[in-house]
Amino acid sequence: MANVEFMGKSFEVDEDGFLLKFEEWTPEWVDYCKDGEGIKELNEEHQKVLDFLQDYYKKNGIAPMVRILSKVTGFKLKHIYELFPSGPGKGACKMAGLPKPTGCV
Amino acid sequence: MAKHKTPLLDQLESGPWPSFVSDLKLEAEVRAKNEKNVNYQIPVEVVEDLLGVLELSFTDGETHWKHGGIVGVFGYGGGVIGRYCDQPEAFPGVAHFHTVRVAQPTGKYYTTEFLRQIIDIWDMRGSGLTNMHGSTGDIVFLGTTTPQLEEIFYELTHDANVDLGGSGSNLRTPAACLGQSRCEYACYDAQGLCYDMTMEFQDELHRPAFPYKFKFKFDACPNSCVCALARSDFSVVGIWKDEIRIDQEAVAAYVGGEFAPNAGAHSGRDWGKFNIQTEVCDNCPSKCITYADNKLTINDKECVHCMHCINTMPRALMIGNDRGASILCGAKAPILDGPQLSSLLVPFIKVEEPYTEVKDVVENIWDWWMEEGKNRERLGETMRRMGFQKLLEVTNTKADPRHVQEPRHNPYIFWKADEVDGPWERDVNEYRKRHQR
């Protein structure tokens, strides 16, 4: 486990670069991650995905299924990959500060 | 001189079976010597440290890999299984030890040229260790570091023209038996269908969009050499509809002892002279074969295509000419609600390029399961929860006695409102006029 310092903030992360604590998430985290996730500039659509992931996680304690993410944001999976090249799990969930996806991945 | 002492693993170098320990030690030595001057991109001692951590697990009886791992390549949501050692200081060579699934050719026929090409990539950018192949079918590259993933992916796609396999909640890498390439039982081109479906559904394979994983497997006859019935959510099994073709002269050759039964598969022991009555006729599950007056007859209407007679006398009995496949669905391992073999959905379907009929069945199932399947619920479990009837509806399949092994024995039978006379809504006062309280 390591500590990341960025713009005066400090984040505790695992080997895959996921936040260990959702509560440590701040907007600076997104700035810090974006290069490593292949994103140049964040736009409103990125923000919409991140906001929804965070809301859903706060309400339900889990990340939404891909289908629900698509339905609520109105973005097809193809478009989500255009926004987040490493996909909704490794890309968007990481930037939104959600815990690392688990299971038979 | 090996880096770690491995007394327990060393015991696995004796005995006749090819020893994975000896092979690992050989690879460790090759890397240490580096006679080919490979510009190793991950620690040279990766194999030594793998042996070291494995020996530790043998000693304490516990795994030393941390939980999970999320790594990959841009554009895809799967294909790489991330893995980190829980003793990185003791075994730095396997601090990162990710597995890359590489798409294999169907039937696993290779040229040495191709194998050399991908192994050159892997020797330089990975551990040099592989699994040929994963149970699902993939070529498995065992052990590399995160920064090498995009490099490996670039070289696989640009130089070797090969893609990654699947992982995660998506379509996994499909696989087939070797089919018509070298088997006279093949009822359809299993490899052709497997390749075509893999290419058709690349998006579904690379970008997880399903409630859970989903597998295709293709057997060209009921012998099931790729075990589709047990190991795939969507199992396609070859079958014929007309008569088993009989060559009476060849039957006579079996009876006379010129041809060995089962192509000599039991020649390791003396089972006595071939007896067509006990070894073929009496073993037919339908009891639909008779041998009388030196002539073999089959009542094909009763044949259930079990393959037994054909397997026993392959030179005398041949699959029919009207060929196709059955589609069965829902196989899965025990977690969560118990193991399942696939259940028959489509008794017979033609399998011809461009395979539109088969693809229609898949897409109908996906439309339903993607909408109704719960998080991490395999198709087999959705079928159980929502009912086989529902699967028939969404695939526009007419219910048929072949859909069941036996009819239900409980009377909890649902009816649709439009199947019963009068509406469900009844007026109790009307009833009371005839039946006092």
Ligand code: HEM
């Ligand atoms: C910690 C969780 C799991 C891990 C690490 C894991 C890992 C694997 C691996 C490495 C394979 C072989 C893949 C290949 O051949 O390419 C595999 C196959 C498979 N897994 Fe899992 N798995 C996990 C959980 C599960 C669960 C929960 C299920 C079922 C609900 C499952 C069912 C299967 C099946 C059916 C196969 C295919 C077996 C075959 O093709 O013979 N796995 N798994």
Ligand code: HEM
């Ligand atoms: C076609 C006619 C009938 C059908 C389809 C039928 C069906 C059923 C079913 C499905 C149950 C529930 C069983 C369970 O939950 O384990 C049940 C229970 C019961 N039935 Fe019937 N039944 C029929 C006629 C009758 C008649 C005529 C009587 C009495 C004269 C009767 C008396 C009972 C009783 C007492 C129970 C409760 C048994 C218990 O609690 O274990 N049934 N029936």
Ligand code: SF4
């Ligand atoms: S499944 Fe049937 S057709 Fe395919 S290789 Fe095995 S015996 Fe031959």
Ligand code: SF4
């Ligand atoms: S295939 Fe099986 S069921 Fe059919 S005739 Fe041969 S032994 Fe009997």
